[in-house]
């Protein structure tokens with residue numbers, strides 16, 4: 001590992017990077033990595049390949065879908081917790097203005113493996129310390145501003161002139177013989193023993209806060225993540241990724257790097273050599289199940305995936321579950337099962 005680092009450094013490696021934009025195409029209470037096969041997740045917003053349901057897909061499955069991004073070689077699935085503007089019981093989605101994925105390859109040794117998936121961030125975090133990982137660099141800020149809150153995973157405490165923005169880096173080291181083992185490289189760009197470095201993914205989401213909070217805010221921002229339980233902070237922000245890059249393009253990303261803004265480079269492959277939207281429209285592949293409604297997702301999560309007060313179901317179908325004894329009038333008090341263990345699974349935190 002060390003030798004590879006020295007060779008790369010002496011060859012004058014510069015950090016090449018590429019950026020892609022992906023439109024949000026679905027909000028849904030599923031997470032095939034964390035709670036596969038169920039509708040018990042908090043709400044997520046999905047980008048990338050639409051071949052994503054409650055069940056864990058393979059890379060090949062994703063590559064059969066429609067993509068919401070701008071690179072036909074990238075059929076990866078990307079998702080984040082949904083952000084809401086909160087006014088009493090009124091939860092309104094804060095629209096994603098732009099969702100970008102960046103990849104940098106300065107010290108990479110291998111292409112992102114087929115079949116690889118990962119999570120960054122701590123969906124259970126309720127404090128800055130719990131959100132902190134020395135290398136994920138989770139931060140919330142106003143686009144275009146250098147100001148940061150003292151807790152950098154707090155939302156800005158005054159109105160953003162431009163968009164509200166979040167940035168999160170992903171692990172960039174993996175054990176090629178056991179893809180469930182992944183981690184971040186250290187300060188000298190070295191991976192833990194037995195792991196190889198691949199191009200590093202970063203999410204940047206920009207939110208259109210003006211459409212839901214036209215008068216702005218001062219103090220705790222009136223926003224809450226689907227994984228959170230308090231206004232004002234973004235500690236529980238996390239990102240999920242399942243690799244859907246076609247293998248040839250993943251190799252090209254390793255070798256050529258990319259270039260994004262800098263030189264207009266693009267990760268080419270046999271599926272395309274320029275930014276282009278898909279000719280099909282990404283859609284929910286399982287529209288009859290799960291929910292895109294915030295409060296229904298809270299109920300389903302508390303009730304093992306069953307919507308006890310699903311507005312589209314007849315009331316007679318509703319009262320049959322044991323869980324329906326919980327009072328829906330106290331929505332804010334619905335118990336939130338801890339996902340800590342599940343979110344930590346497979347991640348070697350420093």
Ligand SMILES: *[C@@H]1O[C@H](CO)[C@@H](O)[C@H](O)[C@H]1NC(C)=O
Pocket residue numbers: 122124125126129130131132340349
């Ligand atoms: C994630 O957050 C939970 C709090 O719910 C905390 O117990 C756990 O230690 C955090 N994980 C890390 C790696 O900080």
Ligand SMILES: *[C@@H]1O[C@H](CO)[C@@H](O)[C@H](O)[C@H]1NC(C)=O
Pocket residue numbers: 085087090091092212213
């Ligand atoms: C809920 O909040 C949104 C965004 O602030 C607003 O447009 C909408 O009118 C509110 N709805 C109700 C029922 O208060």
Ligand SMILES: *[C@@H]1O[C@H](CO)[C@@H](O)[C@H](O)[C@H]1NC(C)=O
Pocket residue numbers: 288289
């Ligand atoms: C999903 O919806 C379809 C159509 O309504 C239904 O047949 C199927 O059983 C549902 N699947 C689950 C897991 O609920």
